[in-house]
Amino acid sequence: MLTPKKSWLSVITITFLFLLPLFLFPQDYPYLIKRELLEMIQSEVSGERAWDMVSKISRFHRIRGGGEGSEYNQCAEYLAKELRQIGLKEVTIKKYRSDGFQKYFFWTSPVGWKVNGAELWMIKPSRKLIARFSDQAVSLMPYSQGGEVESEVIYVGRGRSDAEYKNKNVKGKLVFATGGGGSQVHRQAVLKRGAAGVIVGPSDREDRLQYPDLIEVNRLSPSGEEREKAGFGFALSRRQEKELVSLFRAGRKVAMRAEVEAELFDGNMPVLEAKIIGTEYPSQEIIIMGHLDHYKPGANDNASGSAGMIEMARNLRALVERDAISPLKRTIRFLWLPEIHGAAAYLTKHLDLKEKGICGMNLDMIGEDYTLCQSNFNLICSPYSVPGYINDVLTNLFGWLEGRAFFSPRGSKNRFNFRIRPFSGGSDHVMFNDSTFSIPTPMLGHGDVFHHTSLDTPDKCDPTEMKRIISLALAATIFIANADDEDALELAREVFTQANIRMTRRTQRSIRLLHQYASDTDKRNNLAELYSNIINYPIVQAQVETANLEEIKELGKEKATQSAIDSLIKDLNRQIADEKDIINSTYDLFLERYELNKEDFQLNDLYKKASSLKPKRLFKGPLPGNYLRENLDEKGSAWYTRNRAKIGRSYGSKIYEIVNLMDGNRSLLDIRHIVSCEYNETDVEFILHFAGDLKKLKLITFE
Ligand SMILES: [Zn+2]
Structure with a gap:
């Protein structure tokens, strides 16, 4: 046994030995910004x-x-x-x-709108206040035209299709609809049929059912030309909608009085x-x-x-x-x-x-x-x-x-x-x-x-x-x-590390896809095509990451920084071969496991065409979401609804990316690979079709 004195000594010695590494080797510190500064920021905000x-x-x-x-x-x-x-x-x-007339890029400006107040009163079967702008601003639909009307209220169901207005005279009257979509109801009832205004309940969103008094914002969006014809709209809560519906179900006559003090103008x-x-x-x-x-x-x-x-x-x-x-x-x-x-x-x-x-x-x-x-x-x-x-x-x-x-x-x-x-x-x-x-x-x-x-x-x-x-x-x-050369280098190493992880993850996703196709008897026919696409992704991902690293050069001026970034880029590109090897060996493994023959995918005409066309965009600013629908004929825009599966998920984001990537240097096939890498598999036919439509609308040329 140790004497008490010795034991104290040994405690001190052991403690010292444990703490020593902390002095010799500073703790791992993962952030790009120094601790003192992070603490200052934390205190300041x-x-x-x-x-x-x-x-x-x-x-x-x-x-x-x-x-x-x-x-x-x-x-x-x-x-x-x-x-x-x-x-x-x-x-x-x-x-x-x-x-409502002036356009910025492809985006039409909203109409100017000013509002002072609005009230909606029920007159029949009983007299009570339904909505008041000063209580709940959103109960008046934004971009409502001013007006005053007292009339019977006509119930039009959901009020968004022609059928729902059959045998109903809504001209000059107030119209009530359920299920949200205030702007569409306004379009049908007011702009098309001359109603004075609309009263609309909330949408059927599942996650909002638990909030009976919630009022959804329903923005009317009259264009410049529609300013004169526009009316007003009131949005109701679910509780209010229910009450009104029960009156109509009971066969009661409902009348209301609306007063809206608002103005549409050149804003x-x-x-x-x-x-x-x-x-x-x-x-x-x-x-x-x-x-x-x-x-x-x-x-x-x-x-x-x-x-x-x-x-x-x-x-x-x-x-x-x-x-x-x-x-x-x-x-x-x-x-x-x-x-x-x-x-x-x-x-x-x-x-x-x-x-x-x-x-x-x-x-x-x-x-x-x-x-x-x-x-x-x-x-x-x-x-x-x-x-x-x-x-x-x-x-x-x-x-x-x-x-x-x-x-x-x-x-x-x-x-x-x-x-x-x-x-x-x-x-x-x-x-x-x-x-x-x-x-x-x-x-x-x-x-x-x-x-x-x-x-x-x-x-x-x-x-x-x-x-x-x-x-x-x-x-x-x-x-x-405030980044200087030292920060730029630190950042380059961080981006390099994250890029490595992204490349590994991309390969992992590719392998999962190969497995899905190999193991599924329906999808098996397309396995060779899938492989011929995804074997490109390590290169595609490395190109994306190389470009990310290149950007850091704008923060560091010194030659040493630039060449250090260059060598990180070289290292990153060395990973391409490894990722390809992993994909190839796993592919072989799956073929063996499911007793499949290795087939070469012969690039068909679609692929040949996509690799020969290099689109260049001729317009500025992103395409509005409804641009194709509004500028193609019915048959043209129906293609997109019919071919959802070819587009894959993330339609809106893909369209955005495809346009962004049309620089006159990349082929449509290159673009197909990039958006597939970023989101999910995208049919080459969709890319060709979309580019064809843009060409028709004179938005791109082919180099
Ligand atoms: Zn927002």
Whole structure:
């Protein structure tokens, strides 16, 4: 046994020996940004202050194209004042015509709209208030024309097809429909048949059944030509819809009186722009955007992103003043946009951003309380067609966001819950990622059951999540804005590592596909074709990743940095042969296992044609989702509905990518491989057909 004295000594010795490695070998530190700076950022960002701004912004009914005197314009001015108070020098509001006629790229501006108030009263069988704009702004459908009418209410079922109006005279009357789709009901009842206005219940969305008083936003979208004929619309909750339906079922006569004080006119879309000019590389810009518009309250969508950018601007000023960071070397451009249409308008006047924009971030719905909103955080990556490193900078920091230090005093104690998803559209990042600009712009956002409803209120917005996502965007911004050669190298190694993983994962997906085809007697016929496609994916993926790595050179000037990146690219490309070997040997294994003959796939005419055609796009800006439907004849657009299986999943994202990749150098077959690599298998016939349609519409040429 040891004597007590000796035992103390040995405890000290052992403790020392255990601690020694900590001094000799620093702990693994995974982040691109130094710990001290991350801690400063964490202390600086206030989820509470951001939440407070959400509640301020959500007081405004922010409908795009409002024009002078509208609450949208007032809100933009309010934020401009706030930014000037924070100390930003370059704060401008730029206005773009919005009258329902003016087009920006292929996107027609919304009609200008102003509203003062609206009420809907039931007169028969009993007298009571149904809806009042000042109670619930979304109960009046945005872009409703003003008017006053007292009439019988005609029940038209769902009211979206001609059949439902048979033998019903709705002219000059109020029309009631169930099941949502306010804009379509308005089109049928008012624009086509001269009704005065529509009253519409909510859609049948399963996840909203538990909220009987929720009112969905139903936006009427009259074009410039339809302004004169437009009427108004009221949106009801499920509870209200049920009550009305039961009156009609009981055979009661229903009459209502509507008063709408609103106006459709030549409006404008203000874009609020604030810049912090870079000290060393002012012409390299990081563009941080969020849409300011939407109905009141629109707390998470998108007062949260708008407030997040105000907080970021404040934090950037404060961190410089505290000497926590040096003044930013590269320029930051903040944009508060009228969603998509406003972004299109702004970009038509800022084509120089193609050269200046090195990356972007779209903050759209950044504050969701996970539990209340049935949601989680989504990083929607920038697409394969737009090379860059911003996705990897953001994902590198996810581990940091796990910490309890992000818990905000009035916020939730939820731990960070995130998904990383491939590119998809639906918000302003589609404009910036379009190859007219090629600014890699991921979207930072959440899914949300209350999206576009009366219940998207500030209480659904979580100060803890606000603090997390603002900190994430801010840290990435500071890192890229101030990156030097050392940072560029560190980043290149990070992107290289993630690229390796992506290549391995791609191969894994390919192997799973091979197995599905080999083991399925129906799919077996196409196994040889599948193999002949997927054996290209290691090269395709390596090309995508090489382009990502190349982009980092814009952050490091020194020759040593550039050649270090080149050697990482070489290493990465060495992996192609390994991945091909893995695919080949697994393929052989499956053939043996299922007793199949190895067949060579003879490239048929479709493949030959696709590899010979090199399309080049002739238009700027992304195609609107309904472009083909509106510009092809009925037979032409029916092809797409009939051939869903050939397109595979992610139709919208694929269309976007295919257009983006049409640069005159890539063949249609190259493009087919890239979108299949990024999303899922895509039939070459679909690519050919789609390109043929674009050619017909004079949107592309073949080089
Ligand atoms: Zn949004």
